Amino acid sequence: MLSYKSRKTKALQKCSAVFAIRFSLTGQYIAECIVKQINAVGPSNVIQVITDGASNCKSSWQIISDTFPHITCSPCAAHCLDLLLEDLSKIEWIKKQFKEGTEIVYFVTSHHKSLAIFRKHSD
Numbered sequence: 001m002l003s004y005k006s007r008k009t010k011a012l013q014k015c016s017a018v019f020a021i022r023f024s025l026t027g028q029y030i031a032e033c034i035v036k037q038i039n040a041v042g043p044s045n046v047i048q049v050i051t052d053g054a055s056n057c058k059s060s061w062q063i064i065s066d067t068f069p070h071i072t073c074s075p076c077a078a079h080c081l082d083l084l085l086e087d088l089s090k091i092e093w094i095k096k097q098f099k100e101g102t103e104i105v106y107f108v109t110s111h112h113k114s115l116a117i118f119r120k121h122s123d
Contacts, residue, residue, distance in 0.1 A: 027059025034060065035067055050071045053080055 003107070033081035038046050049064055049087035061073035089098040108114045 025056050027056045027063065031063035031067075033058035034064055038064075038068060038071070042101060043068050046071055050076050050096070052076055053083070 034049055046068070049071060051060070051073070064071060064073055088094050108118050
């Protein structure tokens with residue numbers, strides 16, 4: 001699914017979504033879908049396109065940038081950090097710390113008293 005969000009005010013608004021089950025998600029197809037959405041909201045209203053870092057998404061960036069030179073394309077920072085942490089957790093000497101951190105998070109979020117203390121002090 002390709003989901004499009006627009007920020008006209010302080011909140012993000014979902015514009016539309018494309019269910020691409022029947023289609024091969026090539027860079028060309030992704031770029032065509034994104035260009036169609038950019039044209040729908042007006043190219044002057046778009047400054048950035050954020051996708052995940054998959055190779056088909058990356059190949060769509062060039063097509064989008066060629067069509068709209070003022071638009072920047074970039075990968076999702078949260079997705080990149082998730083992939084980085086996943087890779088780091090596979091390193092033997094880091095594995096123990098990740099396991100302990102996961103256990104601490106699980107404990108805090110699974111017990112209402114510890115979660116209340118955490119929320120009280122995390123403002």
